[in-house]
Amino acid sequence: MSASDTTTTTKGVGSYLKAHLREYGLLFALIAIMAFFQIVTGGTLLKPINLTNLLLQNSYIVIMALGMLIVIVAGHIDLSVGSVMGFIGALAAVMVVNWDVSIGMTMLTCIVVGGIIGGAQGYWVAYWNIPSFIVTLAGMLVFRGLSLWLLEGQSVGPFPREFQVIATGFVPDILPGSDAFKGLFGTRNFNVLAFACGIIAAAWVVWSGLRQRAQNKAYGIEDEPSSFFYGRTAIIALALVFILYKLATFRGLPNVLLTMGVLTIVYAFITERTILGRRIYALGGNEKAAKLSGIKTERLTFLAFVNMGILAAIAGLVFAARLNTATPKAGFALELDVIAAVFIGGASMSGGVGKIVGAVVGAFLMGVLNNGMSIMGIGIDYQQMIKGLVLLAAVIFDVYNKKKG
Amino acid sequence: MQDTLLEMRSITKTFPGVKALDDVSLKVRTGEIHAICGENGAGKSTLMKVLSGVYPAGSYDGEIHYDGQLAQFRNISDSEAKGIIIIHQELALVPLLSIAENLFLGNENAKGGVIDWRETNQRTEGLLRKVGLRDAPTTLVDKLGVGKQQLVEIAKALAKDVRLLILDEPTAALSESDSQALLDLMLELKAQGMTQIIISHKLNEVRRVADTVTVIRDGQSVSSFDAAEGITEDRIVRDMVGRSMENRYPSRNVTTGEMLMRVADWSVYHPEHDDRQVIRNVGFDVRAGEVVGIAGLMGSGRTELAMSIFGRSWGQNISGTVEMHGTPVDVSDVPRAINTGLAYVTEDRKGLGLILDDTITRNITLSNLPEVATGAVLSQHRETQVAEKYRRDLGIRTPGVFQKVVNLSGGNQQKVVLSKWLFAGPEVLILDEPTRGIDVGAKYEIYGLINDLAAAGKGVVMISSEMPELLGMCDRIYVMNEGAFVGEMPAAEASQERIMSLIVNE
Numbered sequence: 068m069s070a071s072d073t074t075t076t077t078k079g080v081g082s083y084l085k086a087h088l089r090e091y092g093l094l095f096a097l098i099a100i101m102a103f104f105q106i107v108t109g110g111t112l113l114k115p116i117n118l119t120n121l122l123l124q125n126s127y128i129v130i131m132a133l134g135m136l137i138v139i140v141a142g143h144i145d146l147s148v149g150s151v152m153g154f155i156g157a158l159a160a161v162m163v164v165n166w167d168v169s170i171g172m173t174m175l176t177c178i179v180v181g182g183i184i185g186g187a188q189g190y191w192v193a194y195w196n197i198p199s200f201i202v203t204l205a206g207m208l209v210f211r212g213l214s215l216w217l218l219e220g221q222s223v224g225p226f227p228r229e230f231q232v233i234a235t236g237f238v239p240d241i242l243p244g245s246d247a248f249k250g251l252f253g254t255r256n257f258n259v260l261a262f263a264c265g266i267i268a269a270a271w272v273v274w275s276g277l278r279q280r281a282q283n284k285a286y287g288i289e290d291e292p293s294s295f296f297y298g299r300t301a302i303i304a305l306a307l308v309f310i311l312y313k314l315a316t317f318r319g320l321p322n323v324l325l326t327m328g329v330l331t332i333v334y335a336f337i338t339e340r341t342i343l344g345r346r347i348y349a350l351g352g353n354e355k356a357a358k359l360s361g362i363k364t365e366r367l368t369f370l371a372f373v374n375m376g377i378l379a380a381i382a383g384l385v386f387a388a389r390l391n392t393a394t395p396k397a398g399f400a401l402e403l404d405v406i407a408a409v410f411i412g413g414a415s416m417s418g419g420v421g422k423i424v425g426a427v428v429g430a431f432l433m434g435v436l437n438n439g440m441s442i443m444g445i446g447i448d449y450q451q452m453i454k455g456l457v458l459l460a461a462v463i464f465d466v467y468n469k470k471k472g
Numbered sequence: 473m474q475d476t477l478l479e480m481r482s483i484t485k486t487f488p489g490v491k492a493l494d495d496v497s498l499k500v501r502t503g504e505i506h507a508i509c510g511e512n513g514a515g516k517s518t519l520m521k522v523l524s525g526v527y528p529a530g531s532y533d534g535e536i537h538y539d540g541q542l543a544q545f546r547n548i549s550d551s552e553a554k555g556i557i558i559i560h561q562e563l564a565l566v567p568l569l570s571i572a573e574n575l576f577l578g579n580e581n582a583k584g585g586v587i588d589w590r591e592t593n594q595r596t597e598g599l600l601r602k603v604g605l606r607d608a609p610t611t612l613v614d615k616l617g618v619g620k621q622q623l624v625e626i627a628k629a630l631a632k633d634v635r636l637l638i639l640d641e642p643t644a645a646l647s648e649s650d651s652q653a654l655l656d657l658m659l660e661l662k663a664q665g666m667t668q669i670i671i672s673h674k675l676n677e678v679r680r681v682a683d684t685v686t687v688i689r690d691g692q693s694v695s696s697f698d699a700a701e702g703i704t705e706d707r708i709v710r711d712m713v714g715r716s717m718e719n720r721y722p723s724r725n726v727t728t729g730e731m732l733m734r735v736a737d738w739s740v741y742h743p744e745h746d747d748r749q750v751i752r753n754v755g756f757d758v759r760a761g762e763v764v765g766i767a768g769l770m771g772s773g774r775t776e777l778a779m780s781i782f783g784r785s786w787g788q789n790i791s792g793t794v795e796m797h798g799t800p801v802d803v804s805d806v807p808r809a810i811n812t813g814l815a816y817v818t819e820d821r822k823g824l825g826l827i828l829d830d831t832i833t834r835n836i837t838l839s840n841l842p843e844v845a846t847g848a849v850l851s852q853h854r855e856t857q858v859a860e861k862y863r864r865d866l867g868i869r870t871p872g873v874f875q876k877v878v879n880l881s882g883g884n885q886q887k888v889v890l891s892k893w894l895f896a897g898p899e900v901l902i903l904d905e906p907t908r909g910i911d912v913g914a915k916y917e918i919y920g921l922i923n924d925l926a927a928a929g930k931g932v933v934m935i936s937s938e939m940p941e942l943l944g945m946c947d948r949i950y951v952m953n954e955g956a957f958v959g960e961m962p963a964a965e966a967s968q969e970r971i972m973s974l975i976v977n978e
Contacts, residue, residue, distance in 0.1 A: 340849055349834075358785070
């Protein structure tokens with residue numbers, strides 16, 4: 068073997084950037100947009116209360132984007148998630164408020180029903196080869212109608228306090244030393260748990276990044292240039308510490324942030340590190356080749372929709388708890404925001420491409436746009452147009468990048 | 473006799489690395505039926521593409537004289553304007569449009585963009601009568617059988633004032649009676665003065681209709697003779713296969729062991745047409761250390777046979793038994809087939825074999841992911857090790873195993889597919905056209921790999937359209953034609969002539 072065969076070619080920083088422009092571009096765009104709104108809103112964007120709001124407002128989009136990413140990577144689409152989310156919220160309201168069912172039982176039932184709804188749609192897509200666009204378009208209408216029927220056209224609420232906590236509650240500060248930090252930072256509140264979480268998360272990002280890098284080097288896997296690695300890791304770690312510090316000075320860790328964070332980590336792990344995840348990418352990349360390689364493509368498609376239903380149900384619970392009422396219009400057109408988040412996050416319409424982290428960042432990018440423009444007092448008309456153009460720009464960027472190869 | 477309508481002089485066409493046509497000449501007289509014969513890959517289709525302008529003037533060397541003039545077609549419309557029309561093997565009709573709509577597609581009878589349906593239907597009726605069809609012009613093409621569709625194609629050509637009609641394997645998909653009807657029509661058109669070229673593997677048909685035969689082999693025109701000199705199947709076969717056999721296949725010491733796989737009474741029906749039996753009661757066996765070939769023309773059902781065995785990946789209403797080591801096994805889906813020790817390397821590398829946008833590593837481990845995982849969690853380290861091992865063993869030429877396979881050459885892509893299946897640990901490998909579309913050097917490497925597999929005690933079933941390859945590589949050869957096995961012989965007793973005559977004498 069010649070030397071060039073055994074050593075992986077070390078490319079320049081430029082060519083690496085070119086190959087991964089999309090991923091860095093997304094991170095850079097989020098930072099740039101946040102900086103822009105931070106300046107034009109006179110610092111309102113990153114105020115602790117607004118930051119907390121931003122997380123709460125977008126939590127259900129993020130949760131559904133996790134499932135939507137998997138559906139889209141598998142080569143399909145789900146247009147029904149907004150309606151399903153609304154329907155589950157309605158179901159929860161009727162069960163808790165009208166029928167006095169316990170909250171635990173309600174949540175369990177809602178999640179199971181979500182899974183069944185996903186399965187009922189996935190069945191036709193997976194085993195009958197009916198285009199998912201059609202099946203879920205039908206689902207969108209059916210569940211919108213079912214919500215109306217279930218709520219008898221009325222709003223149902225309010226929920227008991229214990230149910231609202233799902234969306235609006237905060238994790239209690241179990242760590243000591245709050246007063247000391249208050250003095251140190253000169254703030255009225257300080258939630259030590261939230262701050263500690265920020266430090267731990269940042270440390271974990273740095274540690275796992277370094278470990279992965281050491282492993283890659285040991286196995287001879289091509290890696291990003293060190294300047295990029297350190298820059299990126301530093302930005303993410305500092306951002307984590309900064310955001311959690313801000314939250315700590317307000318009311319601490321929102322419950323939904325915890326839910327969202329745990330789900331994101333679990334799904335990122337499943338998609339990137341497990342056999343199941345790999346098979347989903349293979350299915351979306353070339354269904355026929357995947358099938359001939361012994362992958363049960365039908366079952367996998369079915370499961371992707373079941374999973375989507377479950378996540379839509381969780382989002383429905385969060386959404387209902389946040390609004391403290393279930394309305395027949397809940398979740399209207401939300402599927403479009405979720406799908407937009409996934410495509411802005413770099414997923415490909417034809418399947419096989421896309422990352423969980425990308426979808427989450429995409430969702431927050433849209434969220435920051437919404438939030439920032441609202442603070443600026445930009446009308447909903449302009450907001451819609453701008454969001455539409457951002458989606459188009461992101462996808463054009465993808466296609467252009469791919470063409471240039 | 474008659475004057476010459478078409479003369480192609482010294483046509484040479486090269487693709488990067490391959491000389492597809494080398495100094496080919498063809499002379500077609502007005503009013504005759506001229507047959508072009510040759511093996512798959514001999515260059516017949518390339519020649520027709522040069523003629524019709526798919527490869528425009530200037531992209532090849534040589535001259536085309538048509539109707540007494542030097543012709544330089546830049547595209548298909550140019551050649552069609554001169555009345556040269558090709559009917560391809562794969563029909564180009566729109567299934568959900570009516571016969572009339574198809575006949576005048578792109579050539580509509582319209583005034584100011586509005587179609588005159590009365591004229592369209594009248595003209596269609598006239599054309600259909602000419603080709604002997606009695607269906608209504610408004611019938612959807614979808615509702616017609618393949619034989620009738622072929623006739624509609626000819627009617628479509630007639631609608632365009634065709635002067636030279638070229639039929640590429642027109643009877644390949646037709647039943648015996650439909651074929652006869654088509655050949656009768658060709659003779660009738662000839663009687664009306666139409667010049668025709670037919671490309672066909674079915675030599676009995678060639679003998680029946682052709683006035684002149686040109687044989688092409690390895691991109692060269694080797695002979696041309698007319699009815700006066702005598703058109704016999706023997707002569708065509710001899711010219712078609714008469715290449716010299718060089719030492720293009722690595723040698724191997726054959727030591728066959730126990731019976732690995734035996735397939736019996738295998739029957740399969742077409743996935744869409746449940747009355748069409750595609751595989752008829754096929755049986756074969758493979759021993760350890762043996763390379764068994766399946767010879768046959770394209771469309772004879774070889775791929776369908778292999779895919780139906782491999783987890784019922786093709787066809788419906790499948791019956792028959794598969795035994796491994798003498799015990800019946802369940803191969804009803806792909807995971808089960810893999811578990812019994814089967815692997816199928818597809819002929820359609822890009823469509824069915826690889827995930828092109830994925831890395832070499834991820835393609836290689838795909839069919840055996842649990843092997844590189846702890847529980848459900850993949851180990852990137854072990855994956856990389858596996859990929860590196862196969863890169864070394866099979867000599868996959870790439871800057872690294874994290875390259876996307878789309879960037880590899882055909883030969884290296886094929887090695888990735890082979891790696892994937894070797895990693896699945898099979899006992900019997902079915903290789904479907906393992907050297908299609910790859911260059912000579914890579915072919916030799918693939919042959920070496922096949923020999924290594926046999927030496928390691930695996931059973932290999934090799935499907936190929938290139939007969940010399942089968943003769944050079946296999947220990948035993950089955951001959952397949954129209955969905956059935958028509959012969960079996962040890963390679964030592966096989967010859968291209970013998971295989972060909974088994975096929976054409978059906």
